[in-house]
Amino acid sequence: MVVANHPSVQQCHTLAVDIGGSGVKVMVLDLEGNPLSDRDREPTPTPATPDAILAAIDRLAADKSFERISAGFPGVVREGVIETAANLDSSWIGFDLATALAEHLGKPVRVANDADIQGLGSIAGKGVELVITLGTGFGSALFMNGRLVPNLEMGHHPFRKGQTYEEQLGRPALDSVGKKRWNRRLERAVETLGHLFNYDCLYIGGGNAKKIDVDLPANTKIIPNVTGLLGGIALWKEWE
Template sequence: MVEENGSIRTLSVDIGGSGVKAMVLDITGHPVTERARLDTPQPATPEVVINAIVVLAAAQGEFHRVSVGFPGVVRSGVTETAVNLHPDWIGFDLETALLKHLNKPVRVINDADMQGFGAIAGKGVELVITLGTGFGSALFVDGKLVPNMEMGHHPFRKGETFEQQLGRAELEKIGEKRW
């Protein structure tokens, strides 16, 4: 199960509104494989997104465990919201489903939280903002995550949310300069 040098390999998966990405990382978080990407299947139901993850995982070689970033609130591996995906994700136990498909230990958290863990210094108050198909955020205090912040869905201005004003759809609508 462990590499010759004693390192655990983690399949890191990012589920996004426009793409599903995967790569294998070593124990220190450095890439072992090239990043692979598939367009997020439409409609983006759990079944078709899981199938895309299985395809990506098969092409990544050996790994021992799986970490997944999901674009919504996640509690104990269950997806609670899914604004940029299909409504069937609400209440879906993604962690258990992927465990059954990949036969490896799986952990699922919010995508911005996952990216934040890779970016923070771990001291003081740190806010991570992610811009992709949607608007993500993660807040950390001394390296500890403040869970389920989901700032993107809070009111921002003009009666719209941060996501409505700063997500990819708005960028494409008004252009990069104005955005």
């Protein structure tokens, strides 16, 4: 979502923001989406209210130069407004993040679901591509020939034993059942998703992707967590 006049493309640097259940990350990207700064991080504050998260972003952005902002949020986002926030404070519901962030940092802002952005930074743009993110929760994004189906939020759909994908594969589940059982659950999830979506490629990202210890199908790729920031450039591509 644009909340101010878009800057001149020739000198555009983008502050990519990734808001997560365990960390808030930022990085500056050039016009092609290449990193111009380190990936800086603060732990997600408790409680993770809008004011607390915005204060963390202010601190992380203080020493950086940029002309526009992209932000990924772990929930449904519509026109820059947050509609769900399962792993953050409930005060996010109905919060206009795009407008608030633009007012805080004085730059135009676009906001999207964090898994959608991770997908935009990872996909090949051919055929049916599914992205899942394994972090505090369970994110998902679906693409057809590079076109996004927004706000899939598959993590809250039933998976097995009366629980959702997020309840079975989120960070609390990993901590509770241990890495071995969690990996067995992931194997079942990958098999189920393959039958459900018949995708050409599955991408698995998020902070807990490093915990994967099973053989995955040939059409599955593990992607680095930094793509949750690098994909932010795609929110601005139409101006270029």
